[in-house]
Amino acid sequence: MFVRFKALNVKYQVWNFGQRILFQNSYQTKCLPNSVRFLSNQIVESTSSSSQEKRSDDVIHRNWVKPVAISGVALFAGFLAYKYLNKNDDDKNPLAFSLSPSVNAAVPTTNEASNRSRFNFFADIVEKAAPAVVFIEIKDKRHLDYFSREPVTASNGSGFIVEDNGLILTNAHVVINKPHTFVQVRLQDGRKFIGRVETVDPVSDLATVQIDCKKLPTIKLGSSSDLRSGEWVVALGSPLALNNTVTAGVVSSTQRASQELGLRGKNINYIQTDAAITFGNSGGPLINLDGEAIGINSMKVTAGISFAIPIDYVRDFLEKSQQLRDNKKFKPPPARRYMGITMLTLTDDILTELRQRSHTVPVDVKSGVLIWKVIIGSPAYNGGLSPGDIVTKINGKEVHNTSDIYSFLSEKGKALNMTVYRGTQKLEIMIVPEEMDD
Missing domain, CATH: 1.10.287 (Helix Hairpins)
Incomplete structure (x- = not known):
């Protein structure tokens, strides 16, 4: 006592x-x-x-x-x-x-941050970058919704705001080569605007879209030159029309040459990542842990293998597009016949990876083009093409890369008789591309 x-x-x-x-x-x-x-x-x-x-x-x-x-x-x-x-x-x-030393009771500290606030760094960068990500819809003026009487959505993609005056960066395949359509941009807060396609670079698959709105949030452009394999990255976009979707992963490779992917005529070293990039993520930003865009989501081969265009290449495109807008010398790209697909050349490395992940790829397929996206309502969709199909021949001639298909599309008035492998099943599909004269 x-x-x-x-x-x-x-x-x-x-x-x-x-x-x-x-x-x-x-x-x-x-x-x-x-x-x-x-x-x-x-x-x-x-x-x-x-x-x-x-x-x-x-x-x-x-x-x-x-x-x-x-x-x-x-x-x-x-x-x-x-x-x-x-x-x-x-x-x-x-x-x-x-007469004896007193002992004070332990008092819990209130200023110590919780684990949620200390370790959820993904949530911090998403909160910083997500307001500048937009959902892009391609509306078909010829088809109206039965109930709302509004144009139906032919395809969709993503983009992000790079200037607060409404300049949006996206992929070229998201916004071009779709007849009888217009571009609608939806912001994160729900506002919708009609977008004008300003500059397009089909070689790099980049495009800019302008909307009439000021004082918009933007994403800071980072640097892809000092990117390292194994870095955490976050992909933002609207996969399968589910806007404001967040996926995370690491950088698998910082210098994946376009020749390895079978992309002819492109001198780009793509960023390979295992962050999930699905249909609709195209054009969205790939951001680092500082909330900076270090790439543009471009394509997916299979689960765990996706590619993004490095932001350093994008900077050059933005500078050239600004010069074209200032000089007013921009001309839209030459129109091709419209089929409504996104495709990827099959190389030996990609074929080996596909066979390791799935046993449905025939052994006798040595080359061809992989169909990884088909736009609903397009000639390819109406003709019966599906994502995952492998095109090996068109009109009796072998198809080795995507350039062969573009060559066939440049020939007006001809239907395309395709030999297609769907899994182990061999199909003959006829596609009538749509003319782009109007």
Whole structure:
């Protein structure tokens, strides 16, 4: 059991103790000489000796000095204790004094951040970049929805705002080569605007779209030159028309040459990532942990293998497009016949990867073009093509890369008789591309 005293009581007791000693000793020092003097007279009278009188004076001196010294020390100690306790006293609750050390209860810290706020770095960068990501819909003016009487959506994609005056960056295949359509841009807050396709580069698959809106949030363009394999990245976009979708992964390769992907005529080293990029993610930003765009989502081969256009290449495109807008020398790309597909050349590496992931790829397929997206309502959709089909021949001629299909599309008036592998099944499909004269 602890014996505790209030600090104020202690300091007052010490002070009173010193006073009592002083008063008692003072009284003794006053009274002591008289009594001694009385005793001395009697001794003188009885003995009449001078030596006895001297001894009495020594006794008086000793009895007077000792009490005074003790009282002085006591007063000085009390004064020090009083000053110390006054210095450490609390205004409201005086310090407590105990004979044993006191133990304070543990107080939980309230300023320490929770694990959610400390480690959810993906949520932080998404909160920073997502307001500048847009959902792009291609509306078909010839087909109206039965209930709303509005044009139906022929295809969709993504984009992101690079200038606060409404300039949007996206993929070229998202917004071009679709007849009888117009571009509609939906912002994250739900507002919709009609977009104007301004500049297009079919070689790099980049395009800009302008909307009439000011003071919009933008995404800062980072740098892809110092990107490292294994870095965390986040892909933003609208896969399968599910806008404001977030997927995350790492950079698998920073320098995947276009020749490895079978993309002829393109001098681009793509960023390969395992972040999920699905139909509709095209044109959306691939951002780093600083919330900067380091690439543009472009294509997906299979689960875990997707590609993005490096942002350093995009910077050059934006500079050239700005010069074209300033000089007003921009001309739209030459129109081809419209089929409504997105495709990828099959290389040996891609075929090997596909066979490892799925055993449905025929062994006798050595080359061809992989159909990885078919736009609903397009000639390819109406003719029966499906995502995942492998085109090996057109009109009896072998197809080795995407350039062969573009060559066939440039020949007006001809239907395309395609030999297609759907899994292990071999099909013959006829596609009649749509003319782009109007």
